[in-house]
């Protein structure tokens with residue numbers, strides 16, 4: 001890891017041509033005198049563990065990932081990883097490579113001793129990395145730091161619970177909460193309200209995280225959590241069964257993955273955040289139902305951001321709130337107990353023993369609640385019930401987590417509150433686009449019901465669009481009852497950014513067909529209600545559709561061609577296995593599956609296909625895009641590695657479905673990713689082979705990538721002598 005030589009922005013020291021570090025790269029010095037002195041003084045663990053603590057903090061963070069608990073293909077994915085990658089790694093004689101190991105405290109979560117960068121670049125692990133990236137795009141695998149998985153695990157919401165995630169973006173914990181609630185129910189009745197004050201980060205939460213976790217029970221709102229308005233449900237103030245306060249923090253437990261922190265850290269970071277953290281937590285407690293549980297967590301090891309905040313909540317709640325001992329809930333997780341005593345330092349590392357000792361000129365940044373509780377208070381509070389994770393216990397980042405339960409109703413008395421920068425207590429009502437639900441006798445519903453044979457059991461009144469009633473919508477979304485009621489009651493109270501899942505998109509075709517086509521996003525929810533425009537096809541046909549490189553599959557290649565032609569042109573759901581339906585567009589000559597490349601790869605894998613070649617092709621594309629993105633970033637000086645990987649990676653998997661405008665009688669024209677339709681195959685193949693030694697001269701980026709990987713394995717076929725389709729073999 002490194003930092004830039006001068007004040008230039010983060011990526012300026014990368015080479016433009018290949019994205020690698022260049023000579024002017026200066027490694028970050030992984031040390032900070034104040035950091036060491038501060039944590040030595042805290043004496044959080046026995047002194048003889050200090051060297052191990054320091055060594056671990058200086059190493060890159062091991063890579064970890066979770067196989068989604070509620071995913072229907074979980075067992076198969078684990079089996080494939082075991083046979084395809086883990087075994088191979090274990091059998092390797094390379095001493096620098098380590099197979100991922102399942103965590104004893106969280107089944108389905110794996111950690112390898114190698115960092116993300118090492119995993120990405122090691123020849124044996126690169127394939128595993130590739131596999132993880134494609135599956136992560138579909139949400140079946142989450143590449144998340146292990147300690148960050150603790151809060152949702154402790155909250156452990158049931159499928160009926162109402163959950164509030166106060167500081168949710170970019171959403172790794174929201175995703176895990178959704179996962180837990182869907183473990184034994186595809187459509188749980190509960191609801192998650194995910195909030196973040198930062199609109200751009202809400203956007204990331206919606207477009208990078210939630211898109212991978214299609215569900216009907218999540219709402220995203222954009223509010224300052226310190227002043228989150230009371231929300232309503234069924235005419236009453238809405239109280240949540242579970243609240244997550246994963247607050248903004250100094251992040252000093254994340255130095256292993258964010259080495260820039262080394263340079264700037266001082267005790268001031270925690271001092272500056274304590275009041276805001278407390279304000280967010282207070283409002284979280286107020287939103288909690290009696291008997292409900294709240295998790296307060298930070299990725300900082302600083303007691304001022306951790307136990308001090310929890311202690312003040314308990315102090316102010318005066319018995320209405322109690323700590324729950326988190327340790328027995330995760331007995332296999334190695335965690336230290338929270339502390340009753342800590343040391344408070346000024347920015348310049350001057351020790352201050354009590355609030356009374358704070359020099360007059362520093363009275364403003366400090367407050368009484370930053371100091372440890374009295375002995376008497378400590379006995380009541382049980383701060384030892386909280387959990388501290390330090391890096392050397394199980395090779396992780398540093399983390400703090402407290403589980404609290406509300407015993408009685410109460411409201412905090414506020415003096416001077418800290419809110420998010422610039423935020424004011426908003427009294428005005430929101431005028432965002434309304435959420436308009438379908439009413440009885442809605443024409444669109446009659447059209448959908450007739451065309452797709454949807455049974456009366458389907459709750460069509462839960463379909464909505466974001467327009468006024470008389471406006472013609474392009475999409476129809478679906479929300480469960482809880483989210484529907486939430487939207488109806490709170491549309492004007494909070495700024496709602498996103499809700500539910502897309503179920504139908506409008507057709508603008510000229511031929512007679514339904515006004516809406518079925519969207520892949522919601523197909524698993526509605527399929528069991530559909531009796532028309534649904535076709536079971538053979539495994540062979542499904543493989544042909546999935547393997548096909550172009551977006552249009554000629555019907556002549558399919559055994560079920562005649563049956564397909566018998567359907568009304570337009571949206572058709574094809575399946576070999578009902579668990580894995582594929583939304584297609586059927587024309588007289590072609591069939592076009594509306595699914596992303598990642599989804600195609602996943603489905604091929606689940607059908608036992610070897611997907612290595614396509615995975616490699618996609619990896620090369622990702623690399624090209626990442627380099628292009630980094631180069632663009634160098635020009636703007638924005639962004640960071642992980643976000644870059646996400647936004648330039650396959651999150652463009654969301655161009656899965658052509659825009660509704662593209663849907664014509666015949667399936668939309670293919671994107672010519674491989675070859676122009678009229679080029680004779682021989683000429684094309686010759687150009688491929690000619691390019692083997694000069695990949696940069698080959699016709700398209702994807703073929704270039706294949707050739708660079710030494711795999712010019714295409715052949716083409718056509719009925720007419722001009723070769724329209726190219727197949728990967």
Ligand SMILES: C[S@@+](CC[C@H](N)C(=O)[O-])C[C@H]1O[C@@H](n2cnc3c(N)ncnc32)[C@H](O)[C@@H]1O
Pocket residue numbers: 148166167168169170171172173174195196197198201223224225226246247248249280419420
């Ligand atoms: C530690 S991150 C949350 C990480 C998130 N829980 C996850 O697992 O991906 C803290 C978040 O708090 C948000 N935040 C900061 N101040 C806030 C406030 N006053 N209200 C709501 N969110 C806030 C930040 O925008 C940031 O996204």
